Amino acid sequence: MLMTEPEQVVAGPAWLETFRREGRARFEKLGLPTVRDEDWRYTRLDGIRKGEFVTAQLVSAHDLGGVRALAPFAFEGLDAQRVVMINGVFSEELSEFDSAGDDAVVQTLAQAIEREPAMLENYLTHFSQEDDAFASLNSAMLNEGVVIHVPANVQVGRPIHLLNVTVASQVQTVAHHRCLVVAEAGSAVTVIEHYVALDGGDATNNVNSAGEKVGGVGGNVWGGGYFNNAVTQVFAKRDAKVEHYFVEQESDQAFNIQTLDIHQEQGSDVASHSALFGGALVRNNVHPVLDGEGTQCLINGLYVGSGTQQLDNAMRVEHAKPHGDSRQFYRGVLNDKAKAVFSGRIVVAKGADKTDAKQSNSNLLLSDHAQANTKPQLEIYADDVKCTHGATVGQIDEKAVFYLRSRGIDEATARGMLVYSFAAESLDRMALEPVRRKLAGALVEKMALGEVLSVVLGGED
Amino acid sequence: MTTTADIAVLAKREYKYGFVTDIEADQLPPGLDEQTVRFISAKKEEPQWLLDWRLKAFEHWKTMQEPTWPFLPYGYGPIDYQAISYYSAPKQQAKYKSLDEVDPELLETYAKLGIPLSEQKILAGVVEEVEENDSEVDEDDPDRVGQAETSGGIAVDAVFDSVSVATTFRKKLAEAGVIFCSISEAVREYPELVQKYLGTVVPYSDNYFATLNSAVFSDGSFVYIPKNTRCPMELSTYFRINAQNTGQFERTLIVADEGSHVSYLEGCTAPQRDENQLHAAVVELVAMKDATIKYSTIQNWYPGDENGKGGIYNFVTKRGACRGDNSHISWTQVETGSAITWKYPSVILQGDHSHGEFYSVALTNGCQQADTGTKMIHIGRDTKSTIVSKGISAGRGHNAYRGLVKVLPKAVNARNYTQCDSLLIGKECGAHTFPYIEVANPTATVEHEASTSKIAEDQLFYCQQRGINEEHAVSLIVNGFCKEVFKELPMEFAVEATKLLAVSLEGSVG
Numbered sequence A: 001m002l003m004t005e006p007e008q009v010v011a012g013p014a015w016l017e018t019f020r021r022e023g024r025a026r027f028e029k030l031g032l033p034t035v036r037d038e039d040w041r042y043t044r045l046d047g048i049r050k051g052e053f054v055t056a057q058l059v060s061a062h063d064l065g066g067v068r069a070l071a072p073f074a075f076e077g078l079d080a081q082r083v084v085m086i087n088g089v090f091s092e093e094l095s096e097f098d099s100a101g102d103d104a105v106v107q108t109l110a111q112a113i114e115r116e117p118a119m120l121e122n123y124l125t126h127f128s129q130e131d132d133a134f135a136s137l138n139s140a141m142l143n144e145g146v147v148i149h150v151p152a153n154v155q156v157g158r159p160i161h162l163l164n165v166t167v168a169s170q171v172q173t174v175a176h177h178r179c180l181v182v183a184e185a186g187s188a189v190t191v192i193e194h195y196v197a198l199d200g201g202d203a204t205n206n207v208n209s210a211g212e213k214v215g216g217v218g219g220n221v222w223g224g225g226y227f228n229n230a231v232t233q234v235f236a237k238r239d240a241k242v243e244h245y246f247v248e249q250e251s252d253q254a255f256n257i258q259t260l261d262i263h264q265e266q267g268s269d270v271a272s273h274s275a276l277f278g279g280a281l282v283r284n285n286v287h288p289v290l291d292g293e294g295t296q297c298l299i300n301g302l303y304v305g306s307g308t309q310q311l312d313n314a315m316r317v318e319h320a321k322p323h324g325d326s327r328q329f330y331r332g333v334l335n336d337k338a339k340a341v342f343s344g345r346i347v348v349a350k351g352a353d354k355t356d357a358k359q360s361n362s363n364l365l366l367s368d369h370a371q372a373n374t375k376p377q378l379e380i381y382a383d384d385v386k387c388t389h390g391a392t393v394g395q396i397d398e399k400a401v402f403y404l405r406s407r408g409i410d411e412a413t414a415r416g417m418l419v420y421s422f423a424a425e426s427l428d429r430m431a432l433e434p435v436r437r438k439l440a441g442a443l444v445e446k447m448a449l450g451e452v453l454s455v456v457l458g459g460e461d
Numbered sequence B: 001m002t003t004t005a006d007i008a009v010l011a012k013r014e015y016k017y018g019f020v021t022d023i024e025a026d027q028l029p030p031g032l033d034e035q036t037v038r039f040i041s042a043k044k045e046e047p048q049w050l051l052d053w054r055l056k057a058f059e060h061w062k063t064m065q066e067p068t069w070p071f072l073p074y075g076y077g078p079i080d081y082q083a084i085s086y087y088s089a090p091k092q093q094a095k096y097k098s099l100d101e102v103d104p105e106l107l108e109t110y111a112k113l114g115i116p117l118s119e120q121k122i123l124a125g126v127v128e129e130v131e132e133n134d135s136e137v138d139e140d141d142p143d144r145v146g147q148a149e150t151s152g153g154i155a156v157d158a159v160f161d162s163v164s165v166a167t168t169f170r171k172k173l174a175e176a177g178v179i180f181c182s183i184s185e186a187v188r189e190y191p192e193l194v195q196k197y198l199g200t201v202v203p204y205s206d207n208y209f210a211t212l213n214s215a216v217f218s219d220g221s222f223v224y225i226p227k228n229t230r231c232p233m234e235l236s237t238y239f240r241i242n243a244q245n246t247g248q249f250e251r252t253l254i255v256a257d258e259g260s261h262v263s264y265l266e267g268c269t270a271p272q273r274d275e276n277q278l279h280a281a282v283v284e285l286v287a288m289k290d291a292t293i294k295y296s297t298i299q300n301w302y303p304g305d306e307n308g309k310g311g312i313y314n315f316v317t318k319r320g321a322c323r324g325d326n327s328h329i330s331w332t333q334v335e336t337g338s339a340i341t342w343k344y345p346s347v348i349l350q351g352d353h354s355h356g357e358f359y360s361v362a363l364t365n366g367c368q369q370a371d372t373g374t375k376m377i378h379i380g381r382d383t384k385s386t387i388v389s390k391g392i393s394a395g396r397g398h399n400a401y402r403g404l405v406k407v408l409p410k411a412v413n414a415r416n417y418t419q420c421d422s423l424l425i426g427k428e429c430g431a432h433t434f435p436y437i438e439v440a441n442p443t444a445t446v447e448h449e450a451s452t453s454k455i456a457e458d459q460l461f462y463c464q465q466r467g468i469n470e471e472h473a474v475s476l477i478v479n480g481f482c483k484e485v486f487k488e489l490p491m492e493f494a495v496e497a498t499k500l501l502a503v504s505l506e507g508s509v510g
Helices: A014-030 A046-050 A066-073 A107-117 A117-124 A132-139 A200-204 A398-406 A411-427 A433-446 A452-456 B004-017 B020-025 B034-043 B048-062 B106-112 B118-124 B127-134 B142-151 B170-176 B181-188 B191-197 B208-216 B458-465 B470-486 B491-505
Strands: A081-086 A087-096 A106-107 A146-149 A160-167 A173-175 A177-183 A188-198 A228-235 A243-249 A254-264 A269-275 A281-290 A298-303 A312-318 A326-336 A339-348 A356-367 A370-380 A385-394 B154-161 B163-167 B177-183 B223-227 B234-240 B251-254 B261-269 B277-281 B282-287 B292-302 B311-320 B328-335 B339-344 B346-349 B355-364 B369-372 B374-377 B384-394 B398-407 B415-425 B429-437 B445-454
Touching: A014 A117, A066 A087, A066 A188, A081 A146, A087 A146, A106 A107, A106 B251, A107 A117, A107 A146, A117 A177, A117 A228, A132 A228, A132 A254, A160 A173, A160 A228, A177 A188, A177 A243, A188 A228, A188 A254, A188 A312, A200 B292, A228 A243, A243 A254, A243 A281, A254 A269, A269 A281, A269 A312, A269 A433, A281 A298, A281 A398, A298 A312, A298 A339, A298 A411, A298 A433, A312 A326, A312 A356, A312 A433, A326 A339, A326 A370, A326 A411, A339 A385, A339 B292, A356 A411, A370 A385, A370 B282, A370 B415, A411 A433, A411 B004, A433 A452, A452 B261, B004 B208, B004 B355, B034 B048, B034 B208, B048 B191, B106 B223, B127 B251, B142 B163, B177 B181, B177 B355, B181 B191, B181 B223, B181 B251, B208 B282, B208 B311, B223 B261, B251 B261, B251 B292, B277 B384, B282 B292, B282 B328, B311 B328, B311 B355, B328 B369, B328 B470, B328 B491, B346 B355, B346 B384, B355 B369, B355 B398, B355 B470, B355 B491, B384 B398, B384 B429, B384 B470, B384 B491, B398 B415, B398 B445, B415 B429, B415 B470, B429 B445, B458 B470, B470 B491
Parallel strands: A081 A160, A146 A177, A160 A188, A173 A228, A177 A228, A188 A243, A228 A254, A243 A269, A254 A281, A269 A298, A281 A312, A298 A326, A312 A339, A326 A356, A339 A370, A356 A385, B154 B234, B223 B251, B234 B261, B251 B282, B261 B292, B277 B311, B282 B311, B292 B328, B311 B339, B311 B346, B328 B355, B339 B369, B346 B374, B355 B384, B369 B398, B374 B398, B384 B415, B398 B429, B415 B445
Antiparallel strands: A081 A087, A106 A146, A370 B429, A385 B445, B154 B163, B177 B223
């Protein structure tokens, strides 16, 4: 059921057909992973396995209520280019980005197939996670996507906000997004991949005459879990600088499998920031390959779970060449029955001397039933390296609460401040202030960190 | 009850008269089937319940698959379980008649370790000397005498191939009420104690190798420390594999009753052989309320030659249960031998306020591979665990730390601290860390720290500048790296461990 036929298949050259066919063959061979697979030992995929998924219906901009419907998802104060996908399909009407002839930075997959097929083939097939079932599935279903190709020495001024909207539906839907970012030598670009959901309760807040909440789109409400299976490939050429954000703010009906594959050349600098707030089951794969000397890589993440959310982060940092620096910082705040996984592996290949790799994962458990599973791992085949990792799991320090209370701060606010400051360490590493601010607000609201904090933080505007 | 003297006499008599036919019968031909299990059990005159247990394990083993998950980059050849002889009693076919015939390289190694001559003979397989096992205190050796005076002596239970040939200091232990004997003897003399505890920490169905061990275990040690007793001396076993094609399947069971205390030392060694030998032991520890068990291992089984030929497959299941409140189990291991080491001494922290510790130094050189670590399962309230693991990789060795810290929902205020550091020496080796941390209680505090680095050039330079040559400087730095673990070892073991490291690292620098 995961391989559905899209309504409009983007036709392509022969290599694209081969690419899809090979992806399909791999997926059929691999099958969906189970908890017996080491990489999935803490996350059950029953919801996806049992799902009766179909391709989502096309929803027009008009049906949504125009660009106004997207207002809640904007990063206030951020002048960004906007690329909107509705149910996995590009919406020209809702998008607004700098597209000027041959120098176009942003184009749709269909446009890229037409304009630069050779470039596309070269990069799409250069993928380091061949044995991943979900990535293979994504390749099999490759149909819609965004291609960001930054020419050499071009510094893209306005960040690119890729907004993936899933609209409430009575049936279970699936979409396979693909995003390709190629930053040529000496260029710089910032990409924000933002996953959100539109339903009656969330964005447009429609209430019918009887006071019942109704869906925002044709009265639709969620009929069952929906599934976004996305792959993003980032190629940072010599001395290029790429900043990537993955912001997950979907509904509690979402299954979201994200795979970020990063390929770094000499002197490049890539930052990956993940903020996991929404979704029923989110799997966040980040896989950078530092395949050039003197590369820098930052992997920063925050996961905030409540209810019965399952947030699974799987990092694999591969140092293939000497003098690479990588930093991984993941922090999690877990309430209710939320479960989180952090599995980070640093692999230092033979000959990748002078590698300096750090990894840290910290978890804050706020309830008796929350669970954190962490697997920070090192796999090292070179001797002249500095690698460290650390992981902690703990709760709010009662002494710190006491300290704040002794200074006249009420208990709820004191706890809120401590949770906030724990998570803020992740937010502070994000370069874009408007993104930080939006996420801080989301954190205060989701974890109910108290009115005082929300006023204080709100006051920054 | 068989006394030490009896055993010594028996051993002597066998040697003197050489019952060739009897002795031949004492080694089973290679092969494993139900008859093998029945033979071992019959040979040991075991009660029906133990035979049944063995058979149950054997039936279960036949349904199991050999695990493949350990991180072993060089892999290992398939083990032919039908090519192993599952029972071998010491026999008089001396491998060597005197030390002159022993490989001088081997002797040199022993000399470097400071092993007394008489002990060297035993370790090298000079069977003539078996009788000396009856007493660890060798009058000719001032070191040993000194130890006997200062530390009250060490009781040794030597497991020579499959049968425990000698047990020393029995009387003194008996006075304190401590039972320290071979497990076969314990089955005969204290069946109710053995039946009560055997397989309660490592059940017969636990894992592939533990299940095999349950079916065919030949011997091992049994220790029981009665209530409120402090064992008057350190207990020690010397395991060694002598005969060709014999697997070593010992089973050790240590029970520390309420308020008792025991320190147990295990040393392992094996002569050089070209083939790989399987060593699948099981060690079970049970600590009742307020009891403490300290278990120290120095493992220097034959690691194979520099090309990875031969060597021991050390696939061991070691687990302790802190059953009672305030109980304490501490594992210390120094692993320098074996072609493949694959073991995870674990502690199940059931009792409230119980405490588990794991201190490990694992060194891989040549083509050695180690996948070792620990499991700390926090079940009771206020339980605490400490893990300090030091891995050293040299030559083409691969060293992996694999550990699990699991905090169950009821383990309120559980506390864990883990530190695992790796040191890399040379371009061809690998160091890997695979910790698993599973926390299901918010009051738990779990910390894990790990680092991997090489010996810093500035440290080497500092030493060399002060006239210490490179090899000694490396040895000095490595010993400093391992200090946290060595200080947990009983004194004489710590000295041996230090020397062992120096020997094992020889030739890996420069």
